[in-house]
Amino acid sequence: MSRTVLMLPGDGIGPEIVAEAEKVLNKVNDQFDLGLSFETGLVGGAALDATDSPLPDDTLDKARKADAILLGAVGGPKWDGLPMAKRPEKGLLGLRSNLELFANLRPAILYPQLASASSLKPEVVSGLDIMIVRELTGGIYFGQPRGVRELESGERQGYNTYAYTESEIRRIGRVAFEAAQQRGKKLCSVDKANVLEVTVLWREIMNDLRREYPDVELSHMYVDNAAMQLVRAPKQFDVIVTGNMFGDILSDEAAMLTGSIGMLPSASLNSEKQGMYEPCHGSAPDIAGKGVANPLATILSAAMMLRYSLGEEKAADAIEAAVSNVLDQGLRTADIMSDGSTQVSTRDMGEAVLKAL
């Protein structure tokens, strides 16, 4: 049994951090006899530069055939002026929609070793462990019609469409209820049902699903209140489920509560549990090529990949334990540096994880 993992380094710090994760994957591949083989592809700005498309056919083919994908990050100022269809982000969005990776799992976990990195008071965030389940292939990101048109008055109007069907809502709802069952059995669905019709339907379907998961306590919260409650008392949440746009905003806000976004992995899954795994942070073009980026979110994304898409729980556990071990040793990249710790480079951090394995 051979399984293929597609590595998509992308832009900015992407190549540096994916290189470290690849070393880690190679090591557990041997240690645990996983039978993984690796391929590489171009996506985002790197693909634009080489092929004039942010998602070349070759990459999409490989992605469809792969058992799982590990992505670095895409985008950067170099490509900012390009028209929408030619932006690095379209590579990422194209992968999400073509592979129907509708379920985006974004944990916001505070590592006890890094508690002081948070801008919040320790008592507010200590032990924080939230799972945000974001719908990833629908909503306003993909809604039609969209564009810029000229009105009769002669002025231009920009427009996008925010839409969800019952079945789109139901399938992400199921993922969220199931995640809650595995965790603290509390699910908070976030919408704006007092203003937006599409989220009235969202709320209705979530309420319907409740009957299938009687052991999960479902609550609803308006998105503005959720943005507040995450700041005020984030530990009230267990699993949060929401649409694509609200999920983009709230998952980044939740990630930043930990103060160490360089530590947070994410998974994007389809209904066959094929998945794309990537760090929550972006391509950080300002520090690209300097060897200072934190590879741990990507390494932890590789662990998530082993667990969710490849069914290799033990190898995933081993990686997570190794990461915890290097943090215990006091090793820190610049983004999570604090007094009394030892600052290390991207590569040193990768090596330390390898050694701890």
Add this chain to the structure above:
Amino acid sequence: MSRTVLMLPGDGIGPEIVAEAEKVLNKVNDQFDLGLSFETGLVGGAALDATDSPLPDDTLDKARKADAILLGAVGGPKWDGLPMAKRPEKGLLGLRSNLELFANLRPAILYPQLASASSLKPEVVSGLDIMIVRELTGGIYFGQPRGVRELESGERQGYNTYAYTESEIRRIGRVAFEAAQQRGKKLCSVDKANVLEVTVLWREIMNDLRREYPDVELSHMYVDNAAMQLVRAPKQFDVIVTGNMFGDILSDEAAMLTGSIGMLPSASLNSEKQGMYEPCHGSAPDIAGKGVANPLATILSAAMMLRYSLGEEKAADAIEAAVSNVLDQGLRTADIMSDGSTQVSTRDMGEAVLKAL
């Protein structure tokens, strides 16, 4: 010269907190000989119960004729099951759109006396003073088409439209640039121009306006990053300008950084500077009628009203000084209570402000 202020207590704690603000307004009306006369109207759930409409014609007439409006809050679980057109929120949204109150100013200020109420570390928020300028009569809140339709497949789809015209963007942009000129001369425009066409136009128009305000430093930020940066380092911001939906989310997040949302006023202005003023917090049905709500955000909204719509700077200053004075005395309602302070009721807090005037 007689000017009319319309009081709209609304629902939940609205009547209690507006009553205290009205006493304060009466007092400065006499002290500063402002020549204000007061009227009252029904809006939201209170109006629904009495007239079957969340915004009765009588209220809208009075609102059009008034020089300024002071609103408490609308909404509550009692009306949650009603169809969209019959929700208390429609009263508020109807006032905003009928009076073209497109410019929503939401300050997030940390009162030094209340610094400990924040869930963030003191060094992260001390001296915080952000002004969020939110577009209030366009975007996805009012975009057409909207609703729930049945698809050919037989399943339902909910949909809303996110749209802005050039002129809508330009007029809110001007308000924001002018606010920045009066303050720290830094303006951050928040959009999602890497995904949403409507915000590509938004960014273009903001860039155009830059030429008219060469003394203001304009920057752009994606909404997900803005949600993060508000948590990480909120003091990097001076004025933020954004659309209706993002503004709803970010202004609540920013308000909560202070830990004392019961203190924060807001203004919604049209191009004649006619305005509606309201506390940032909601109707808090859980504590309604108990006499424990904090009336200070409403009292400070009255001060904002005197300053922005009625040109009564001195009376506004006097109210703000009185509020600061009662905080110095250690008087606190339950929401901002801390060790060593004196807990007081809604009415006691109002009386204390009157005495300090």
